[in-house]
Amino acid sequence: MNVSVQAVDGAGNGVVAAGHPLTAQAGAQVLREGGNAVDAAVAAMLTSFVAEPLLTGLGAGGHMIVVHEREMVVLDFFVQAPRRASDGSAAELEAVDVSFGDAVQVFYIGPASCGIYGTPAGVCTAAARWGTIPLAQLAAPAARLARQGVVLNAQQAYIAKILSDLLCSTSECASLWSPGGRVLREGEVIRDPDLASAIERLSQEGAEPFYTGEIATAVCEMMARLGGSITPDQLAAYEAIERAPLAVRFRDREVLTNPPPSAGGALLAYALTLLNRAGEGPASTEQLIEAMEAAQAQRTPEFIEGLGEEGFFERFRASRLGSTTHISVLDGRGMACGVTTTNGEGSGVVVPNTGIHLNNVMGEEDLNPHGFHRHPAGRRMPSMMAPTVVMRDGEVELVLGSAGSNRIRSALLQTILGVVDMGLSVEQAVRAPRVHFEDETIYHEPGVDMKGVLEGERRFVRFHALNLFFGGVQAVRRQDGQIEGAGDPRRGGVAVRA
Numbered sequence: 001m002n003v004s005v006q007a008v009d010g011a012g013n014g015v016v017a018a019g020h021p022l023t024a025q026a027g028a029q030v031l032r033e034g035g036n037a038v039d040a041a042v043a044a045m046l047t048s049f050v051a052e053p054l055l056t057g058l059g060a061g062g063h064m065i066v067v068h069e070r071e072m073v074v075l076d077f078f079v080q081a082p083r084r085a086s087d088g089s090a091a092e093l094e095a096v097d098v099s100f101g102d103a104v105q106v107f108y109i110g111p112a113s114c115g116i117y118g119t120p121a122g123v124c125t126a127a128a129r130w131g132t133i134p135l136a137q138l139a140a141p142a143a144r145l146a147r148q149g150v151v152l153n154a155q156q157a158y159i160a161k162i163l164s165d166l167l168c169s170t171s172e173c174a175s176l177w178s179p180g181g182r183v184l185r186e187g188e189v190i191r192d193p194d195l196a197s198a199i200e201r202l203s204q205e206g207a208e209p210f211y212t213g214e215i216a217t218a219v220c221e222m223m224a225r226l227g228g229s230i231t232p233d234q235l236a237a238y239e240a241i242e243r244a245p246l247a248v249r250f251r252d253r254e255v256l257t258n259p260p261p262s263a264g265g266a267l268l269a270y271a272l273t274l275l276n277r278a279g280e281g282p283a284s285t286e287q288l289i290e291a292m293e294a295a296q297a298q299r300t301p302e303f304i305e306g307l308g309e310e311g312f313f314e315r316f317r318a319s320r321l322g323s324t325t326h327i328s329v330l331d332g333r334g335m336a337c338g339v340t341t342t343n344g345e346g347s348g349v350v351v352p353n354t355g356i357h358l359n360n361v362m363g364e365e366d367l368n369p370h371g372f373h374r375h376p377a378g379r380r381m382p383s384m385m386a387p388t389v390v391m392r393d394g395e396v397e398l399v400l401g402s403a404g405s406n407r408i409r410s411a412l413l414q415t416i417l418g419v420v421d422m423g424l425s426v427e428q429a430v431r432a433p434r435v436h437f438e439d440e441t442i443y444h445e446p447g448v449d450m451k452g453v454l455e456g457e458r459r460f461v462r463f464h465a466l467n468l469f470f471g472g473v474q475a476v477r478r479q480d481g482q483i484e485g486a487g488d489p490r491r492g493g494v495a496v497r498a
Contacts, residue, residue, distance in 0.1 A: 077122030091227030108363030198355030404471030
C-alpha cells in the first residue's frame with residue numbers, strides 16, 4: 001500500500017509507514033488528532049507490541065531517531081548485556097532451526113538468551129522528551145486492542161509458523177500461541193489481557209514498575225528460577241540514552257543514522273562511503289556486493305570491542321577508508337521520527353501476569369559473531385538496527401528503517417541507492433529486488449541483475465520470490481511539497497496517510 005499526500009504550506013498531517021496495518025493506522029490517527037511525529041511513533045510502537053508480538057514487545061529493545069529543525073537525536077533503548085553467573089548456575093542456550101523457505105537459520109532461545117529490555121524506558125523517555133499528547137491517551141487504543149484480540153494476518157501467521165518450535169518451547173508461551181495444541185494460524189485471534197494491563201500500567205505509572213517495581217521483581221524471580229542472568233540491580237540501573245546521530249555524506253545528501261555502540265549504522269555508513277568514492281551514478285550489482293563484502297569484513301573482534309569507545313567511527317573510517325520491526329513517520333510540520341524495535345525472535349520465556357515475553361538478543365548469532373556471552377555486563381549490544389534519515393539541502397527528504405537482522409544494512413543501503421542514484425519513487429525503491437552478501441554467500445531475489453557478478457569462492461542462493469529474509473523497509477519521503485510512504489510487502493508493511 002502506497003500513499004501520497006499534498007502538504008500545503010508546510011501543513012498537512014503526514015504519513016506513517018509500518019510493518020502492520022494496525023500499527024500504521026494507530027500512528028496516523030494520532031497525527032490526525034494533532035500529535036507530532038514522535039506522538040505518532042509512540043502510539044504506533046505500543047500498537048506494534050500487540051499487532052506484531054513476535055517481533056517486538058515490552059521485553060524488547062530499540063532505537064529511535066528524531067529530526068526536527070536543528071535538533072537531531074538518536075534515543076538508544078536497546079537491549080543491554082546482563083552479568084552472567086560464573087558459578088555454573090547459568091542456563092545454556094537452546095537452539096532452534098528457523099526456515100525461510102530458501103534458507104535456514106539457527107536461533108538460540110531460552111533464559112540464557114534474555115538481555116535487559118529497554119522498550120518501557122524508551123516509550124516513556126520519548127513521550128516525555130518530545131511528546132505533546134498524554135501517554136495514557138496514546139496507549140489506550142493499544143491496550144484495548146490487546147484485550148479484544150488481533151486477527152493474525154498472513155505475514156504474522158507465517159512468522160508464527162516458522163517460529164513454531166520456539167512458541168511451544170515453554171508452557172507460558174504455548175498458552176498464548178498454541179492454546180488448542182497447535183500454533184495459531186492466519187485468521188485466528190490472539191488475545192493477551194496481561195499485555196493490555198501492562199500497557200495501561202506503563203502509560204499511567206511510567207517505566208518504574210518494569211525496572212524497580214513488582215513487574216521487575218516477577219521478571220527477576222523467574223530468571224533466578226530458570227538460570228537467567230537478569231537481576232534486580234541491573235534492571236534498576238537501566239536507562240534510555242540520547243546520542244548524536246552518525247552523519248556521512250552520500251552524493252549531495254547527508255545521511256543520519258544510528259551511531260556506535262550500535263553496529264548497523266556504522267556498517268551502513270561505511271558502505272555508503274565506499275560507494276560514494278567509487279564515483280557518481282548507480283552502482284552495479286558487483287560494486288554493491290563488494291561494498292557489502294567490505295563492510296562485512298570489518299565485523300572483527302576489534303570492531304565489536306571498539307564500538308563502545310568515544311570517537312570510534314571516525315577512527316574506523318579513517319583507518320579503512322533477526323526479527324525486528326520499524327516505524328517511519330514524517331508529519332506535516334517537517335518533524336521526522338524513525339523507530340526500530342526488536343525482540344530478537346523472542347526467547348520463549350513469558351513472565352506470567354506481566355505481559356512480557358523476554359527477548360533472545362543474547363542468543364542472536366548476528367549480534368554475537370565472535371561467540372556468545374562475550375559482551376561485558378552493562379554494554380549495549382551491537383545492534384544491526386539503523387533507523388535513518390536522509391537530508392537534502394538541510395531538509396528531511398527520507399525517513400527509513402528495516403527489520404531483518406544482518407540484512408538490515410543491505411536493505412537500507414539498496415533503498416537509499418534506489419531513491420538517490422536511480423531516481424525511484426519510495427514505493428519502487430522499497431519493492432525493488434534485493435541482494436545480500438554474508439559469509440561468502442550471495443543471496444538474491446528474482447529480478448536482481450547478476451550479470452558481471454564475479455563468482456570466485458562465492459556461493460549463490462537464489463530465492464524464488466520476494467522474501468522477509470531480506471528485511472522489511474518502512475519508508476516515508478518528502479519531495480516537491482508532497483509526502484509519500486511505502487511499506488515493505490515482504491513483511492506486510494503499509495503506509496497510511498493521516
